Amino acid sequence: MYNNPGQQRELARPYRKSLLIALLLITFSSGLLFAWINLGRGNVVVAAAELIMAAYSVVLYFNIRRTQRLELWAFAYLIPFFSVMMVALASPRSTMNVFVWVLLIPMVSHLLLGRIKGLVLTVIYMSIAAGLFFWRFGDDPEAMQPVILANIGVLTLCLTAFSHVYEITREQSERRLVKLAHSDVLTGLPNRAHLQSRFEYEQARHQRLNNPMSLVLLDLDYFKKVNDRHGHEAGDKALQHVARLLKQRLRKTDLAARLGGEEFCLLLPDTDGDQALLVAEKIRQQLAASPLTFGEHSITLTLSGGIACFGEQEGMELNALTRCADKKLYSAKSAGRNRIALAL
Ligand SMILES: Nc1nc2c(ncn2[C@@H]2O[C@H](COP(=O)(O)OP(=O)(O)OP(=O)(O)O)[C@@H](O)[C@H]2O)c(=O)[nH]1
Structure with missing residues (x-):
């Protein structure tokens, strides 16, 4: 910011x-x-x-x-x-x-x-x-x-x-x-514009220090059903619930952004693919284990994720990295959801 x-x-x-x-x-x-x-x-x-x-x-x-x-x-x-x-x-x-x-x-x-x-x-x-x-x-x-x-x-x-x-x-x-x-009104998380400017900063830092960096795309599973069954207010609360969890779990140097809808992005500097997988897995497990309480309902939320690693192979620009992570996210969804994909 x-x-x-x-x-x-x-x-x-x-x-x-x-x-x-x-x-x-x-x-x-x-x-x-x-x-x-x-x-x-x-x-x-x-x-x-x-x-x-x-x-x-x-x-x-x-x-x-x-x-x-x-x-x-x-x-x-x-x-x-x-x-x-x-x-x-x-x-x-x-x-x-x-x-x-x-x-x-x-x-x-x-x-x-x-x-x-x-x-x-x-x-x-x-x-x-x-x-x-x-x-x-x-x-x-x-x-x-x-x-x-x-x-x-x-x-x-x-x-x-x-x-x-x-x-x-x-x-x-x-x-x-x-x-x-630079922030998303509903969740208070940074938005895409903030992610872009932070990415440019991390990209320059990577070029100087050659540290690893990973990008994780997370997408809530069957989120439409939450809206349809419990109403939009419950959907909004669910998004805020996820945002709170991301803020709690991540390091101060990491960035969690809401890209729109039920899609979130984590930018993890100094983190390689395997480490990013550990982080994303912990978030996935914690979300599945902490249902949202909405009125008398307890709504279990799960998410799927895809990880891309900064570098010549998967991408050196935000768009390329996001595309790569998105493909893996898609494969995680196709494989049954509630999972994180590091490789295709
Ligand atoms: N409550 C609420 N709902 C939103 C918001 N943004 C997007 N949505 C809803 O999120 C839902 C996304 O639906 P889909 O793209 O089909 O995704 P999904 O139901 O999670 O299915 P999969 O991603 O395939 O697991 C739609 O119903 C949108 O209306 C928001 O800010 N608040």
Whole structure:
């Protein structure tokens, strides 16, 4: 599942990229506009910094469209952008109005860098901006009025807090959505999409370490009869019963997924065919020995299974392995059900 920060960053990539591109276009046009205004006012240092920033944003624009390392480029944009802002704040020729730009810092930092790095950058540049404000206007009684300081302080704090809380809730809902998209609603087991991404991870690990890996397909026997005799609710309970058993029996490093209907798949890393057969047999026996209680009924469930081993012979891709395991599952069904087939 997408739980680590790297994967979380991957999810945020598309919207951060669009945002960064929009910011670059704004920086380019506003850089030109303000350079022209500042040149007119004789504020040459600030005008030069703004022109450089406008030119730099064109360079970034072309790099960002192709890059895979968005966060690095976001830093490459934000640090010069905020630094030029600080130059403008420090310039004796600029008025107090220019400090309104500081309010952009928390929003832009959080949106482009996420909650932790965004907060760090916000605190650094807000502290510099506060220092510059007191340095420039500390002896101006008009600017130092408590009501003005309170307005600026509270507004800045609010914007920082809102941006931070927004990022936290955005990350949480993103995680929830990904979890939903990767799990089966009825049983809570991972679904086919999750199996595919986990398989790709295990496939890469196998190529590096050459460890064995097995895939087991399990299918409940005569499941239609359970639905027909006891109703769909009993069928659903039976599927949840099997899912619970799989979760209990397997190692943390194994994966049990529901592929759909009454079919389940186990991905067993570091496990060869014989070991997989032992695991599947234990599950089969335990299921047969622990009937589902539904109302006053006790419903005995059995399953059949087929095992495929990762390798050139049976398959190196998920589809090929599944096809191979499916053939063996079919032979287990034909041989009378309630059994696991390792060979055809
Ligand atoms: N209750 C419930 N039933 C489901 C669900 N998904 C699939 N089924 C039912 O599972 C049954 C599968 O029937 P079959 O494919 O004939 O398989 P079977 O009866 O187990 O027979 P064999 O696999 O040959 O042993 C169908 O009746 C489906 O409606 C589900 O989510 N809940």
